[in-house]
Amino acid sequence: APAAKPLPGYAGFKNADAVIVHSSTTIETKRSAFGTSVITPSNQLYVRNNLPTPNASIVADRDAWQVQIDGVKQPRQLSVAELKKMGLETVTMVLQCSGNGRGFFPSKPSGTQWTVGAAGCVVWSGVPVREVVKALGGVADGMVYMTGTGGEVLPAGIDPKTVMVERSVPLSAMQDALLAWEMNGEPISLAHGGPLRLIVPGYTGVNNIKYIKQLAFTLKESEAHIMSHGYRISPPGSKSDPSQPSVQEMSVKSWINSPLPEAGTQAAGMVQIHGVAFGGMHAVKGVEVSTDGGKSWKPARLVGPDMGKYAWRQFVLQAQLPKGTHVLASRATDEKGNLQPETRGENQSGYNNTSWADHAVTVTVA
Numbered sequence: 015a016p017a018a019k020p021l022p023g024y025a026g027f028k029n030a031d032a033v034i035v036h037s038s039t040t041i042e043t044k045r046s047a048f049g050t051s052v053i054t055p056s057n058q059l060y061v062r063n064n065l066p067t068p069n070a071s072i073v074a075d076r077d078a079w080q081v082q083i084d085g086v087k088q089p090r091q092l093s094v095a096e097l098k099k100m101g102l103e104t105v106t107m108v109l110q111c112s113g114n115g116r117g118f119f120p121s122k123p124s125g126t127q128w129t130v131g132a133a134g135c136v137v138w139s140g141v142p143v144r145e146v147v148k149a150l151g152g153v154a155d156g157m158v159y160m161t162g163t164g165g166e167v168l169p170a171g172i173d174p175k176t177v178m179v180e181r182s183v184p185l186s187a188m189q190d191a192l193l194a195w196e197m198n199g200e201p202i203s204l205a206h207g208g209p210l211r212l213i214v215p216g217y218t219g220v221n222n223i224k225y226i227k228q229l230a231f232t233l234k235e236s237e238a239h240i241m242s243h244g245y246r247i248s249p250p251g252s253k254s255d256p257s258q259p260s261v262q263e264m265s266v267k268s269w270i271n272s273p274l275p276e277a278g279t280q281a282a283g284m285v286q287i288h289g290v291a292f293g294g295m296h297a298v299k300g301v302e303v304s305t306d307g308g309k310s311w312k313p314a315r316l317v318g319p320d321m322g323k324y325a326w327r328q329f330v331l332q333a334q335l336p337k338g339t340h341v342l343a344s345r346a347t348d349e350k351g352n353l354q355p356e357t358r359g360e361n362q363s364g365y366n367n368t369s370w371a372d373h374a375v376t377v378t379v380a
């Protein structure tokens with residue numbers, strides 16, 4: 015096996031045994047490291063940066079960080095110190111990269127070959143966007159999108175639109191969105207977007223803008239390449255374009271975290287088959303587990319605290335596994351009755367993989 019890549023400096027606090035370093039800007043949580051405690055510890059959470067990570071000086075004086083609020087009746091710049099006086103809310107949310115599960119596409123789309131570990135369940139604290147908007151006189155007339163811009167310093171001499179991280183989501187996403195300064199009980203680390211991050215619960219990772227420097231209510235979607243062409247559901251073999259659906263709301267998904275084939279041959283007998291399930295925009299209603307590759311299903315039990323509809327739930331099925339090879343799978347249902355599908359939705363870039371078949375694991379019992 016190739017030697018493990020070292021952790022990049024800004025992510026030096028990560029537990030090297032719990033993560034896979036794909037590159038200096040892409041770090042994945044090992045499937046075996048998710049544990050059973052609902053919340054993903056910060057030192058195990060995945061990292062994905064589309065640009066080089068900003069200089070640590072931006073988190074030296076967190077309260078001084080400024081964000082420009084535009085597209086409201088009274089546009090203005092606000093510091094984190096000011097935001098902290100305007101409201102406080104906490105949300106537990108699945109943060110999941112749009113490309114999580116790309117590694118299961120047989121077409122091997124270009125991009126990081128994430129399997130399950132570009133996701134975690136984390137707690138964010140900050141001010142509700144709707145409170146900020148209210149204090150600034152409300153959204154300006156006719157605005158359709160909420161557009162967040164990352165605070166990375168862009169390389170000189172190129173059109174900023176080609177590289178900047180700027181994403182638009184429907185205005186309705188404002189209702190549950192936060193401008194957050196805290197993650198899992200600590201000021202947000204540089205790796206995860208400190209000093210200030212836009213949190214859009216239920217939306218895929220890319221819509222949660224780190225180091226946010228501008229939040230604007232806009233008539234049109236951002237013209238940044240990452241919005242117009244990036245993160246689009248393009249038919250296999252085609253080029254991306256702005257007419258294709260953007261990767262935004264997450265949908266119902268689950269996977270098993272134990273037992274895993276990487277643990278080697280298991281002893282016959284009782285096992286606790288456990289994993290995580292989430293609904294994206296809706297709470298999880300139930301999870302079923304199969305030990306025969308999806309031929310038959312048994313209801314699993316949801317365990318642990320319910321941290322709200324945007325969090326994941328842990329599930330467990332206690333089973334006797336006799337000697338042999340077993341294909342273990344899970345499939346979740348959300349409160350709207352949406353069932354996790356068997357197959358992935360094929361697309362050129364390998365986004366939104368929720369296929370239970372792709373996430374199944376084969377374990378050997380002797």
Ligand code: MSS
Nearest residue numbers: 060061062063064111112164206219220224
């Ligand atoms: N933000 C910014 N500013 N920049 C960048 O790069 N990225 C994205 C988000 N945000 C970015 C941002 C992505 S893409 C993701 S996933 C996320 O983030 C991640 O997170 P963490 O914290 O984990 O790292 Mo895919 O869809």
